Amino acid sequence: MTTKERIVEEALTLFSVKGYKGTSVKDIAGAVGIKDSSIYKHFTGKQEILDAIVRQMGICMERLSVSIGLPDEQEAAKYYGELSLQQLQELSRKVFLFYLQDEFASRFWRLAIMEQFRNAEFYEKYRRIFMEESIAYLTGIFTEMIRQKSFRETDPEVLAMNFYAPIFFLLSKYSGRPEKGQEALEILDKQVAEFHRCYSQQ
Amino acid sequence: MTTKERIVEEALTLFSVKGYKGTSVKDIAGAVGIKDSSIYKHFTGKQEILDAIVRQMGICMERLSVSIGLPDEQEAAKYYGELSLQQLQELSRKVFLFYLQDEFASRFWRLAIMEQFRNAEFYEKYRRIFMEESIAYLTGIFTEMIRQKSFRETDPEVLAMNFYAPIFFLLSKYSGRPEKGQEALEILDKQVAEFHRCYSQQ
DNA sequence: GTCTATACCTGGATAGAC
DNA sequence: GTCTATCCAGGTATAGAC
Numbered sequence: 001m002t003t004k005e006r007i008v009e010e011a012l013t014l015f016s017v018k019g020y021k022g023t024s025v026k027d028i029a030g031a032v033g034i035k036d037s038s039i040y041k042h043f044t045g046k047q048e049i050l051d052a053i054v055r056q057m058g059i060c061m062e063r064l065s066v067s068i069g070l071p072d073e074q075e076a077a078k079y080y081g082e083l084s085l086q087q088l089q090e091l092s093r094k095v096f097l098f099y100l101q102d103e104f105a106s107r108f109w110r111l112a113i114m115e116q117f118r119n120a121e122f123y124e125k126y127r128r129i130f131m132e133e134s135i136a137y138l139t140g141i142f143t144e145m146i147r148q149k150s151f152r153e154t155d156p157e158v159l160a161m162n163f164y165a166p167i168f169f170l171l172s173k174y175s176g177r178p179e180k181g182q183e184a185l186e187i188l189d190k191q192v193a194e195f196h197r198c199y200s201q202q
Numbered sequence: 203m204t205t206k207e208r209i210v211e212e213a214l215t216l217f218s219v220k221g222y223k224g225t226s227v228k229d230i231a232g233a234v235g236i237k238d239s240s241i242y243k244h245f246t247g248k249q250e251i252l253d254a255i256v257r258q259m260g261i262c263m264e265r266l267s268v269s270i271g272l273p274d275e276q277e278a279a280k281y282y283g284e285l286s287l288q289q290l291q292e293l294s295r296k297v298f299l300f301y302l303q304d305e306f307a308s309r310f311w312r313l314a315i316m317e318q319f320r321n322a323e324f325y326e327k328y329r330r331i332f333m334e335e336s337i338a339y340l341t342g343i344f345t346e347m348i349r350q351k352s353f354r355e356t357d358p359e360v361l362a363m364n365f366y367a368p369i370f371f372l373l374s375k376y377s378g379r380p381e382k383g384q385e386a387l388e389i390l391d392k393q394v395a396e397f398h399r400c401y402s403q404q
Numbered sequence: 405g406t407c408t409a410t411a412c413c414t415g416g417a418t419a420g421a422c
Numbered sequence: 423g424t425c426t427a428t429c430c431a432g433g434t435a436t437a438g439a440c
Contacts, residue, residue, distance in 0.1 A: 003405080003406095017320070024434085025435085026434095034407090035406070035408085045435075046434070110319055114221070116378065117316065118220055131375055155396070161371070165368040165371040176319050194356065205423080227416060228416095236424065237425060238416085239418080239426080239427095240423065241417095242418075247417070248416070248417095
């Protein structure tokens with residue numbers, strides 16, 4: 001990993017805990033193991049490091065399904081087949097654990113949460129990645145499931161929100177404490193079981 | 203309003219947009235209309251202003267139901283009677299609009315979100331007020347509704363999460379933009395209608 | 405491309421006049 | 423209880439040696 005990459009790496013770690021304003025260039029340099037002045041050979045300033053993080057997030061997260069290794073909406077129909085309870089739980093756990101534990105996504109989640117009110121770019125990315133794309137992906141899957149009659153006839157967007165909102169809630173609750181992920185997963189499984197009971201036609 | 207109260211007031215407004223670190227004592231003093239040095243006649247420092255805000259939130263929000271003017275769990279059974287769709291929608295709208303638009307709660311919500319990772323006290327208060335108490339309140343209501351057989355036999359906590367998670371999601375999405383509240387309310391109503399369809403026994 | 409040294413500024417906080 | 427003046431620490435950033 002180049003020094004420039006390590007700067008971005010350490011900066012994201014620090015920003016995601018102490019915030020942008022709460023992290024100094026000295027802190028970042030210290031974490032990398034160089035002096036603060038050396039940072040300026042790689043970036044014009046602190047703001048540019050933040051910009052690099054945002055850009056990287058844009059690249060990494062362009063599509064939720066690709067990042068998590070989930071089938072895309074077209075394949076999903078086959079992949080999930082009749083969408084059994086076990087498969088639904090697998091789907092919810094994958095999404096949840098990805099955002100909670102993925103090296104990059106979990107830190108970006110926290111940073112975006114902290115910066116969303118100060119920084120329009122963060123608000124946009126945060127909303128798109130962690131809200132709209134997730135809902136859109138699930139809407140696609142559920143549309144197909146309903147078409148296949150494995151799910152009850154319902155507005156697929158309402159269904160997607162019903163499925164995703166508890167995941168989002170638990171992410172918000174546990175994003176600072178990934179070590180408590182097990183506790184969260186148990187709650188999540190209960191939610192999904194209830195979801196399945198409500199909508200599945202088996 | 204005393205100067206001390208106005209300092210807390212303006213500080214909360216600024217903190218809730220620019221964050222604690224992003225707001226200077228000069229900014230606060232400027233908003234109040236005094237010089238920064240005068241602040242120190244009322245507070246020992248910036249940190250104490252933040253402490254005052256946290257304390258005030260503790261007082262204001264001790265019980266969700268009181269703050270919002272909702273019936274408590276015992277009265278709720280009578281109040282909501284058979285819990286019609288309209289009453290469920292009223293309940294969800296009250297909770298949602300309170301956190302979104304209440305002068306104090308909406309700003310505290312944003313501040314707490316930004317400070318939760320840096321400040322354990324904020325994380326505690328944020329989680330207690332905006333997550334656990336809401337869920338606990340709804341669990342109480344739903345327990346009673348199930349006992350009355352107006353709701354299907356279900357784990358009331360799962361029900362509470364099902365009901366509250368979309369509210370929480372929409373709050374997170376629209377907390378910076380209360381002017382778009384109408385758009386959010388339409389989505390919320392759809393969610394509640396679906397919830398009612400799933401669980402009500404009428 | 406990393407270092408030392410340094411310039412410059414902002415922000416938190418105090419002292420003391422009124 | 424507000425002001426002016428001031429101090430000090432810490433943070434961003436630059437210059438220049440190696």
